Amino acid sequence: MSTNTKTCVIIGASHAGVNLAFNLRKEGWEGSIHLYDSDPELPYHRPPLSKAYLTSGDSIEKNQLRSADSYTKENISLHLGVTVKTINREEKSILLGDGSIQPYDKLVIASGARPIIPPIPGIENAKNLFPIRTAGNISNIRIALSKSDTKKIVIIGGGYIGLETAASLKKLGATVTVLEREERILARVTAPEMSAFFKQLHHENGVKILTSKNVTAIEYKDNKNYINCADGSVYDADIVIVGVGIYVNKELAEAAGILCTNGICVDETTKTNDAHIFAIGDCSYHHNPHYDTYLRLESVQNAIDQSKVAAATICGKEVTYDTIPWFWSDQYHIKLQMVGLSTGYNEIILRKESGEGRYGDSFSVWYFKNTVLLAVDAVNNAKAYVIGTKFIKGNNIVNKEKLADPETAFKPANLLV
Amino acid sequence: MAKITFITSDDEKITLEGTSGSVMALAVENNIKGIDGDCGGVCSCATCHVHVAPEDLAKTGKASEIETDMLELDDNTDEYSRLCCQLEISDAIDGIVLKVAK
Numbered sequence: 184m185s186t187n188t189k190t191c192v193i194i195g196a197s198h199a200g201v202n203l204a205f206n207l208r209k210e211g212w213e214g215s216i217h218l219y220d221s222d223p224e225l226p227y228h229r230p231p232l233s234k235a236y237l238t239s240g241d242s243i244e245k246n247q248l249r250s251a252d253s254y255t256k257e258n259i260s261l262h263l264g265v266t267v268k269t270i271n272r273e274e275k276s277i278l279l280g281d282g283s284i285q286p287y288d289k290l291v292i293a294s295g296a297r298p299i300i301p302p303i304p305g306i307e308n309a310k311n312l313f314p315i316r317t318a319g320n321i322s323n324i325r326i327a328l329s330k331s332d333t334k335k336i337v338i339i340g341g342g343y344i345g346l347e348t349a350a351s352l353k354k355l356g357a358t359v360t361v362l363e364r365e366e367r368i369l370a371r372v373t374a375p376e377m378s379a380f381f382k383q384l385h386h387e388n389g390v391k392i393l394t395s396k397n398v399t400a401i402e403y404k405d406n407k408n409y410i411n412c413a414d415g416s417v418y419d420a421d422i423v424i425v426g427v428g429i430y431v432n433k434e435l436a437e438a439a440g441i442l443c444t445n446g447i448c449v450d451e452t453t454k455t456n457d458a459h460i461f462a463i464g465d466c467s468y469h470h471n472p473h474y475d476t477y478l479r480l481e482s483v484q485n486a487i488d489q490s491k492v493a494a495a496t497i498c499g500k501e502v503t504y505d506t507i508p509w510f511w512s513d514q515y516h517i518k519l520q521m522v523g524l525s526t527g528y529n530e531i532i533l534r535k536e537s538g539e540g541r542y543g544d545s546f547s548v549w550y551f552k553n554t555v556l557l558a559v560d561a562v563n564n565a566k567a568y569v570i571g572t573k574f575i576k577g578n579n580i581v582n583k584e585k586l587a588d589p590e591t592a593f594k595p596a597n598l599l600v
Numbered sequence: 601m602a603k604i605t606f607i608t609s610d611d612e613k614i615t616l617e618g619t620s621g622s623v624m625a626l627a628v629e630n631n632i633k634g635i636d637g638d639c640g641g642v643c644s645c646a647t648c649h650v651h652v653a654p655e656d657l658a659k660t661g662k663a664s665e666i667e668t669d670m671l672e673l674d675d676n677t678d679e680y681s682r683l684c685c686q687l688e689i690s691d692a693i694d695g696i697v698l699k700v701a702k
Binding site for chain 1: 621628629631636638639640642643644645646666669670672673
């Protein structure tokens with residue numbers, strides 16, 4: 184199939200969209216590629232925003248996905264600071280913010296998600312209140328921090344974004360308090376053991392983590408934000424960070440009649456219910472064959488793997504999405520690596536390495552549903568991460584007693600039934 | 601500044617010049633086949649595995665613990681294996697040759 188007169192349009196130039204553009208060239212797409220994003224910055228890595236990028240003081244250039252030159256070299260037309268208003272499926276075109284029309288042969292929606300700013304009374308009057316999603320957010324946080332005398336920060340939300348940001352801001356000399364609505368941090372995503380570990384880690388590093396704190400109002404007076412909780416407690420802050428989750432950017436697709444539920448519904452080739460339209464990355468609601476479940480994943484892994492599948496499919500190859508999800512988080516000296524999906528687990532095996540561990544704190548949490556290993560969270564323990572990955576992929580039956588025993592040498596052959 | 605030569609699985613030899621950043625980033629920027637750098641350089645994905653030419657190992661040093669652990673179950677790992685996201689470009693590694701791992 185010759186593609187040299189065809190046009191592929193990509194909405195969203197973050198991890199999924201940018202990788203897709205380059206993967207299309209690798210797969211032999213000869214036609215034009217138009218990549219649109221409302222963010223004016225040259226596309227950048229998002230995971231470091233709450234981690235190393237925030238503390239580094241680097242300019243965003245050091246954090247780019249690709250250099251400006253490489254888009255030119257691969258003949259990828261990058262349209263930044265441009266919004267997309269509608270998708271016209273009949274005419275196969277999109278309408279842009281300036282009223283112009285961009286036709287497409289293939290359209291890929293990689294529109295991602297946007298942070299939730301919860302409807303807390305008074306939140307609209309708060310000063311220096313930021314989410315963590317864009318390079319612009321981080322610049323604003325840096326500026327606010329440099330202007331603040333007290334450097335008092337309240338973070339609403341004790342998920343990974345909130346906790347990573349807490350660690351980074353602490354490193355920058357701030358006084359940080361995290362307010363979490365649930366009874367424990369990371370409640371939605373990890374076992375109680377992991378929540379306890381991270382709570383202790385932050386405590387040791389001087390970050391206050393407060394749970395069962397439901398924020399009910401924010402008041403701004405005398406140059407300070409006052410964050411009020413349902414239990415009557417009040418916390419003051421110069422800067423407020425909100426990390427309570429995201430809304431999927433699916434409205435464009437929905438308005439065009441593309442099937443959406445918790446995200447934009449796609450099949451195993453990332454195709455929507457329109458044969459010419461695909462959706463990848465955070466916004467796609469897809470099937471994971473290994474876990475036989477439908478889900479949306481906010482992860483670099485998913486963005487990259489779906490961009491590969493979409494590129495190959497668009498270029499006429501037969502590829503399907505079949506991967507084990509993986510994630511990571513960096514906080515202080517701790518590197519957390521996660522593989523698999525723990526949803527539905529009914530047993531946890533904790534493996535602590537004997538002695539001090541090779542990098543200090545070192546352990547792993549293994550999530551099982553009966554005999555099936557679902558997921559592994561590895562703390563400063565890449566070995567647990569790779570062994571876990573191998574076992575999950577191979578559907579191996581693990582000997583739980585041996586796994587839990589630090590005297591059993593950490594080799595795959597020693598750990599199987 | 602450093603000149604770095606990559607040998608891909610197709611036996612293609614590509615020499616690149618870099619001034620800063622990681623070797624992985626340089627490779628990805630120049631579409632070196634077999635180096636994906638999916639995690640962006642935080643040693644989490646092992647998609648930037650290279651074998652350092654034995655005579656250059658003194659310049660790069662051996663793999664760190666986390667690299668060794670990430671590569672533990674990779675059959676292609678040997679004593680010259682590195683994850684090149686962990687190699688910083690500097691004058692010290694000028695002239696090295698890296699074979700992209702399978």
